[in-house]
Amino acid sequence: MPSNKVVTYQGPGKVEVHEIDYPGFELKEGPGVPPANVGRKVAHGAIVKTVATNICGSDQHMVRGRTTAPVGLVLGHEITGEVVETGPDVEFTKVGDLVSVPFNIACGRCRNCKEGKTGICENVNPERPGGAYGYVDMGGWVGGQAQYVLVPYADWNLLKFPDKDQAMEKILDLAMLTDIFPTGFHGCVTAGVKPGSTVYVAGAGPVGLAAAVSAFLLGAAVVIVGDLNKERLEQARSFGCETVDVSRGEPKDQIEQILGEPEVDCGVDAVGFEARGHGGDSGREQPATVLNSLMEITRAGGALGIPGLYVTGDPGAHDEAAKRGALSIGLGLGWAKSLSFATGQCPVMRYNYYLMQAILHDRVQIAKAVNAVTIPLDQAPQGYAEFDQGAASKFVLDPNGVLGTTG
Structure with a gap:
């Protein structure tokens, strides 16, 4: 053999x-x-x-x-x-x-x-x-x-x-x-991306970049990619994305500079459970940061596609709840804005x-x-x-x- x-x-x-x-x-x-x-x-x-x-x-x-x-x-x-x-x-x-x-x-x-x-x-x-x-x-x-x-x-x-x-x-x-291509595409489909949409993709790793490509394929008018990594953000700009450096602060402020308003039609989480904070907290792990920020910056009635990985057991988490996959998510805001959520394997x-x-x-x-x-x-x-x-x-x-x- x-x-x-x-x-x-x-x-x-x-x-x-x-x-x-x-x-x-x-x-x-x-x-x-x-x-x-x-x-x-x-x-x-x-x-x-x-x-x-x-x-x-x-x-x-x-x-x-x-x-x-x-x-x-x-x-x-x-x-x-x-x-x-x-x-x-x-x-x-x-x-x-x-x-x-x-x-x-x-x-x-x-x-x-x-x-x-x-x-x-x-x-x-x-x-x-x-x-x-x-x-x-x-x-x-x-x-x-x-x-x-x-x-x-x-x-x-x-x-x-x-x-x-x-x-x-x-x-x-x-x-x-x-x-990664179907996963990024699924994130965009479940986020409701269609011709003319404005889209925010959290994470400029391969899945996030695949989601950005998918958003354009689905007809998005503007695709904004957020990350801490400057080289990955440069890669996103190489095929037409706008970018947000979240080490500079909350995404909504930079999104407003790009769009003239602090909200997008569709949000995609391509980061998952190892997310880090924004601005001065960007060096500290905060596993619910992306989900909470997406609820804030996605317009009322919009949707979040969540292809980023979340787990039921994380031995390396920094608090006991996160070790069990339990995160401090502001679901009340998501409910108040009538947001839809789609999670799981593509x-x-x-x-x-x-x-x-x-x-x-x-x-x-x-x-x-x-x-x-x-x-x-x-x-x-x-x-x-x-x-x-x-x-x-x-x-x-x-x-x-x-x-x-x-x-």
Whole structure:
């Protein structure tokens, strides 16, 4: 069998590249695998040889020690690759297909999947609805920052690119379909972005930048991105965004300078639970800051899309309530303004086909917008370290040397 190098979590701040067994069509005992999933047969699965697999901000939360992720967990849920083997129950997926793998693992059979809620599939994780590759409390499915990965329910989950040669020409753009592009798009859709909207996106990391791109794709008139990181704000300006440096104070004041009023139509939280304060408090973690500020700056009757990650267990939080995922949210203001809220995993399959078409037909250049940078798998620890330090880049790992110099 071929070797299978993988990226593993080895404790707070520590990432290592190890070698594990080539995947088979059975979920075996390992870090984070619930007992009820051990021995699960995956005859409906496919083994994918990874072409591109990205480092995500959600991975970074685990690597910082801000979740209950177990040591030894194989990381990675943003996977693009070529099918090299299929199980006996796979009917339509073929060896040689070049595919995007949604980070949600979904069965296609349960009530939620049939309703298009693939982020909360009822059958892939015995502990709670919703599964994902290489992520804490998500069913124990082995991560895709690897040379090879097992994808269950292949006929349902995999998005095949229609032309392999065309896809390889745009592979860095297509690599964003697994998570951040649909996630950013979902944040904008649930925030109600439409032609002519004014939009504030909190966070200029890759998901925030993907949300900003999505807002323009949906017809927004003005897209404002807020962050503390000047390099990331510069990246947002590179494709037409207005920006707010929240280290200078509350967003509403800078928004008023841009729009002539302190409110926007739509708010998107692309930061999540590791948010920091504004102005003089910008060095101090305040996990509810973004949610509270978005309620203040989104007009009455508007909506908040919240693709940013919030967790039920945060051992690194600075107060006991936040360690349980309990935040001091000013819900009264949100109620008084009749704001709508949408949270949770993006149901990637709801959007990925259409976003693929937008990429293939040159309607969007998402890799350029998020500054995609290709690195070898062996440099994953360095990529994690640079990302943690605020690099204005989206790191794409090249486990099998397929991408070469495309970054």
